[in-house]
Amino acid sequence: MRNHFVIFLNGTVEFHMTATFNPNLRETFKYFLILLVGLTNNSQATLSFHPHQNSFPAFTPPTMTWANTWKDILNGGNKRWKIDDILLKKQALKKICTYASATSGESGKDEQKLHILCPLAGDDPFVSHAWKEGHSVFAIDLVPEAVDTLRKNFGEPDDQWTVATLGSSVVWKHKGGRATLYAGNMLEKRPELENKCNAVYDKDSFGALDKNDRKPFCQRLTEFTREGAIVYVEVKNKDSGKEFGPPFHVEKKDLMEEDNFGSFFEHIADLGQVYNFDGPMQQMGHILQRNAMKHE
Numbered sequence: 001m002r003n004h005f006v007i008f009l010n011g012t013v014e015f016h017m018t019a020t021f022n023p024n025l026r027e028t029f030k031y032f033l034i035l036l037v038g039l040t041n042n043s044q045a046t047l048s049f050h051p052h053q054n055s056f057p058a059f060t061p062p063t064m065t066w067a068n069t070w071k072d073i074l075n076g077g078n079k080r081w082k083i084d085d086i087l088l089k090k091q092a093l094k095k096i097c098t099y100a101s102a103t104s105g106e107s108g109k110d111e112q113k114l115h116i117l118c119p120l121a122g123d124d125p126f127v128s129h130a131w132k133e134g135h136s137v138f139a140i141d142l143v144p145e146a147v148d149t150l151r152k153n154f155g156e157p158d159d160q161w162t163v164a165t166l167g168s169s170v171v172w173k174h175k176g177g178r179a180t181l182y183a184g185n186m187l188e189k190r191p192e193l194e195n196k197c198n199a200v201y202d203k204d205s206f207g208a209l210d211k212n213d214r215k216p217f218c219q220r221l222t223e224f225t226r227e228g229a230i231v232y233v234e235v236k237n238k239d240s241g242k243e244f245g246p247p248f249h250v251e252k253k254d255l256m257e258e259d260n261f262g263s264f265f266e267h268i269a270d271l272g273q274v275y276n277f278d279g280p281m282q283q284m285g286h287i288l289q290r291n292a293m294k295h296e
């Protein structure tokens with residue numbers, strides 16, 4: 001995936017932007033540029049967008065939503081953040097299991113089966129992979145079409161799933177009892193998930209959220225996890241445009257702000273770059289651990 005592209009304005013000005021996630025900002029910026037070019041050149045100028053290799057998500061109005069983004073992905077558009085390489089999913093699960101057993105004092109014993117929360121899961125194959133390895137999974141995504149694809153990744157017949165409405169969410173449960181998939185908002189309170197999970201897999205979730213939503217997101221993770229839970233986080237480090245997103249440029253200090261994970265989680269490992277991500281970004285990993293409630 002190569003999302004780094006250049007905008008040429010009359011051959012004199014270049015802007016480098018990335019377009020990996022829901023590109024609201026890019027869209028707004030594009031319309032701003034069109035207006036600017038029109039005003040400064042008596043509407044004679046043209047604005048051209050040159051992708052550096054590969055395709056680039058189709059432009060949409062500034063109101064582009066996650067639902068629109070998923071429509072584009074599922075219609076064969078740019079895959080943006082998606083990583084489907086199962087080896088990388090195995091690698092992530094292994095890290096989670098290793099830290100979970102090391103911190104529970106059970107290393108050396110048979111691998112512990114975990115209850116893994118996957119917030120903002122999209123259709124990430126990690127979820128069905130962890131389930132196939134015997135773990136219990138709880139996945140949440142806002143967009144029903146993404147959750148449908150996520151569910152199909154399990155390869156289970158439709159009659160193995162039940163579906164029900166819970167508040168404003170649609171909840172799919174596998175009859176085996178180890179997979180629960182929510183089409184709903186991660187920021188909502190969910191009493192049935194409180195204290196349920198001893199691991200979290202967050203790939204590009206924290207970094208996809210509007211900065212104002214980080215606090216409620218981390219509050220939900222605090223509620224849904226047990227003391228000692230391991231949180232595996234993958235975030236993007238960007239070479240430029242660090243203040244813009246999604247995806248946002250995220251460092252340890254951002255994760256560990258008091259309002260984010262800082263109050264209820266310890267940062268226990270910096271995994272560095274976890275794999276190569278094409279384009280001007282690096283995929284960085286961190287391990288956090290849920291501590292006892294400091295503020296209760």
Ligand SMILES: C[S@@+](CC[C@H](N)C(=O)[O-])C[C@H]1O[C@@H](n2cnc3c(N)ncnc32)[C@H](O)[C@@H]1O
Pocket residue numbers: 021066067081082083119120121122123124140141142143146184185186187202203204205208
């Ligand atoms: C950058 S994608 C990451 C998806 C997945 N973790 C992955 O890496 O493949 C962010 C996902 O969050 C979902 N999303 C955004 N806001 C959400 C919210 N408030 N609650 C639940 N899902 C949300 C989007 O639909 C999208 O699938």
